[in-house]
Amino acid sequence: MANLMHCMPPDLFEFGDNGAIRLLRPILAADWERPLVYMRRIRQLHCQVPMPAAVSALFTSFPGDAGSLLPKLTSLRWRDSWRGGESPSIQMLLSPKLTSLSISAPLPNAMLSAIPRTCPTLKDLDVYFLDIVYGVDRSALSTCLRDLHSLESVQIVVPDLAALEHLGQLPGLESLTARLPDDLSLRLVAPLRFIALRSLALRSNIEPVTDFFQRCSGVPLENIVIELDLSPTAAAIDRLHTALREGCSHTSLLSLDISIQDDDLPATGDAYTINVQSFRILFCFVNITSIRITSCVGFSIDDQGLKEVVLIWPQIRELRLSLTPWYTDLQLRPKLSLRCLSILAEHCRALTDLEIMLDATVVPEPDPNLGNPPMTSPALCVARYISAIFPSVSKLTTYRTDCDNDDPDELEVHAEAIAHHRLWMEVAEQLPILTAIRNEERLWAQVELGTQ
Template identity: 65%
Template sequence: MHRCLSILELFENICEHVNSANQAQSTLAALARTCKGFTGPALNCLWAVQTHGMVNLMRCMPPDLFEFGDNREARLLRPILAADWERPLIYMRRIRCLYCSVPMAGVSELCASFPDDIGSLFPKLTSLHWNNWTSGDDPSILLLLSPRLTSLSVSARLSETMLPAIPRTCPALKNLDIYRCYHMNSSDRSALSSCLRDLHSLESVEVVISDMVALEHLSRLPCLTSLTTRLLANLPLPSMSLPFIALKALVIRYNIEQVTRFFQSCSGLPLNNVTIELDPCPTTAAMDKLHTALRQGCSHASLLSLAIEIQDDDPPDLGDDAYSAVNMESLRSFFCFVNITSLCIASCVGFSIDDQGLKELAITWPQIRELRLRLEPYYTDIHLHPQFSLRCLSILAEHCRALAALEITLDATVIPSDPDTISQSALCRLDAGKSPIASPAVNVARFISTLFSEHD
């Protein structure tokens, strides 16, 4: 055997390459069985990511222990003995990423029967995804935590007795997603706040914040680059500025007053991507305040992507003066973000913008790659009388040469008699919603395909 094949790293690189190819599992299994040098690295690749929880480990146990159904459901046939763990232990140390869903027969029993003298259940586990849609606590998750864990995602109840174990057992945690934790009372929320404050290496967090101290702690973390959050309506925000010195991506929901106060508590954040999801549909006055706060809270040079979406399925009455269509004055409030490449603005009451307004936008942001002027909810009929015409597509084709995705509702009942000869090849996705269209529709399709040869 060539001496290079005595280098473990070479075996590992070969297995990683094989793992990215088609039929990777069967190839890796063959390598593990037929070549001694490849056995360890191939098994590491095969077992590294377990997307079906502990099913594969259960299949390694004695055949009289579990009965498996067609949908991978397992039924425990007898009590689990210490000797039943002998074979699974060989593979458990190879698992690095585990997806586990509960209720699943056997999981709790499996965790509870783990030998006490072995140590960590999965000593090399770095990523854990735990879903438990039952209403009660399940302490099984605590047995899966380890000091090497850097990524934790939990969709389950985490009580005040369970939350302290996260920073205590996983001090190096970098990615934490507990946004979907539910049934939290005041004691649980206090424990969650303490949990967050005891984690100092976080880079990405998804969580509902109900405590000002926790928010201030997150804002001071030097490595936090991504935050997905909802601020409870009664959460008081500080008068001092929240630094968030490293934050690049922010998703914030749902109450517009709290979202506005959040940005008012910031100054020039170095954000690249901002997504705001609002529910209920905000008034025009509330949106104006939010726009002002955005200009104050975000760096004008760093922001590349801005999305303001509305999740309200019950749009306001069109006759209500508190709600008005999005106009050019609203869009101009974002022109200070000079490097925008993606803009998504949703409205429940339509857009009062015409072709000339869109031309102003196109000239301001010639570099834009994605533009979505979306009407919510999607089934609303207010976009049957849009002010945009087919001519606006020619404007975008001329001024936005990099535009790849466009969502816009326009009046396609009149096809320009003097179509422009401009052609733009970057656009590959066009969503015209319920745009009224001329008959025959093939003429509209021909006009669009002349401008955008690559669109879907």
């Protein structure tokens, strides 16, 4: 908006070095003559907090017979935090050409009803934080959604079943990010079609998410992200996986990410431990290339269990068996050994990202054909084994990589985790050296072959 204000007479605004804008006199209708020419060129507008009072005065003074403030605007992000007085109306920015609208600000119900009436061809709508941060009349939001028929991407807190059923019937909806409220019962909802949906992100407790997928059938999803508020039991995870199997296309799904936002550890560990049976339920998704499953208490999967997983998905590129909170690993004894890395290297040639919990206390015997001398350093032994399996490995991190591991308070609380982190960083320091040695050995081997 500052660029627009610079088009107005120079005696109208004072622009400070710190970005402050001060109105020097009342805005007259004649002041708009020059800006109106340039306003027709604006296609995108991002209104960010905080906005000065001078901008509010600018909105108020806009000539009522001039139509939309920005008649060719196609994309609008409305982020404001107006302090004192009324916020300027978003309605003067709406136009039939608007196809992308994102709102995170208090909004009267009348403005919600104006959106479908003024922007009938709206394709992208983000009103997620309209509910999360500011609250909204869910009945008015539902009416707004049900009057929009060209939507391709939506980010919302689902207001009611009628809105959800409407979204499920849209022929062009390809992306949906939604929070399912705890008081929204899906048990009586009609089957959800979502015939064009490719990307889905759901946030809620596990029961509403499971109910959602149980109402679906053959949805052609490619990417699924599920963010759970509370840590679920293993039995609840199995029910969710079963609902995914029954509700989604088995051939289209490429990426599955199930994370947990809960920072509190469950009281009972065994009931929350994910085992290989949970993965077997997902084996029907034959084309998956990225999978991330999060647990608060770990995974009961050993080397053979992991082998069963990778034999089903040899095309996997990203495999993450994540722990949350990050300090969970201190209370667990991992069942995966270093030997599982050779299984992954053998069967998953496309693997680029790996996150697992390893027991590296025992280093398997290296391949006798590698031509490396015996090592005495434990870190060097582990690095040598990893380098032999993944010769191009470029990065090794732990849960403590981005923490201040020299801070006295951190050392007092997380001493064991920091000790583990430093051991792995010793391994990481050796990897580039071993990679360089292997590259040099290959070059010498090529030279020797060339001289024969």
